[in-house]
Amino acid sequence: MADTILSLNNASLTLAGNAGPVNILNGITLDVRAGETLGLVGPSGSGKSSLLMLMGGLERATTGSVTALGHDLTTMDENALARFRRQHMGVVFQSFHLIPTMTAQENVATPLELAGHRDAFDRAAEELRAVGLAHRMGHYPAQMSGGEQQRVALARAAAPRPRLLLADEPTGNLDGANGAAIMDLLFGLRERYGSTLILVTHAPELAARCDRVVRLCDGRISPDRKAAE
Template sequence: MSDPVLSLTDATLSLEGNAGRVEILHGITLDVQRGETLGLVGPSGSGKSSLLMLMGGLERATGGHVNALGQDLTTMSEDQLARFRRGNMGIVFQSFHLIPTMTALENVATPLELAGHRDAFDRARAELQAVGLADRADHYPSQMSGGEQQRVALARASAPRPAILLADEPTGNLDGANGAAIIELLFGLRDRHGATLVLVTHAPELASRCDRVVHLRDGRIDEMANGLTEAAQ
């Protein structure tokens, strides 16, 4: 088997809270292969989003190792992590995180400009067209529906053609029809760019589209639930 795109070895995460140190993730060991679509599921508070943040270098593991594309994220500085994400990862959040003072086109073009692409705006227009928003390019986030804003966020994440696409509850703030449309777009963008996709979801219909599903509970991989899922497949 080829080298995994993402590899976590005994990764832990703890954060300081008002009541002291809180253990979020406990000894996570997990590989994600190139081109795979992995769903992270589990009850609220199980550590799904925290695990995704470790994979993206948005949280730093307090123990163990997190490797992405052969690079050890746990040894990188914040600047190195930012540059690595910019060149290799696209991240989609539940709450969109668009820049309110920028148009849809500018939001999508910004990461391309930061990466030094001279054709940033041409590529941004192409990505907006791919998500069905060519006619909304000059609109601001406040002028768009939630479904449209999430489409812009998808276009922004996929525009740099990342090797890894991470999505945290991408349909969580959307109604059924918009959520279904976003699912189709997300998998379409994955296929178009050949990205490895890891997503956090509570939606069974989204999890069922994944090549593999990993269940988490209390900050650990739930081996019993994962065994039942594999048996059902």
């Protein structure tokens, strides 16, 4: 597929458990088109978050391959994967993962500085304004609400203008109003930069906003279907 930005070919993930190896994902084959929004849904324990981690190179496939932007992530070492994510991916987690000793602006600027952007703090300020946090730039995570911390996390993910934007239950720790606002911002950032958005969610209304929805069950993927179907 000419416009494929990410591809998994018979990818499996097995992790060590107390009682022996545990099969988390089994033979996942999936192509993601450049610019689309893809929702990953399914019951708890179905492998949604693990699949997202494979896509981001945060877990390494036990068998099969994961290719992003023409690079086989399964053959890259940890340093190469970190550089690749810094250059091409933005990741948003349910638990924010902000650095508590850094201000909002410093949290957003850090990946830009690591990537060598001399205007890191200016770009960080721009992204914080875009998510409605111009008044919080100098505040630390402990001084902000959960919704505000997730906005900082969104700004941090979007600041490098990523080709791929991965979000793992980004509204899971938020109330309904804050969750809806975060999703509006996430889809808005995706449109702003033309990123490909891959979203793990339990919420049907969020999945319905995606171009395509993929359902997982017991570590296996069901046939793709349109969100509206």
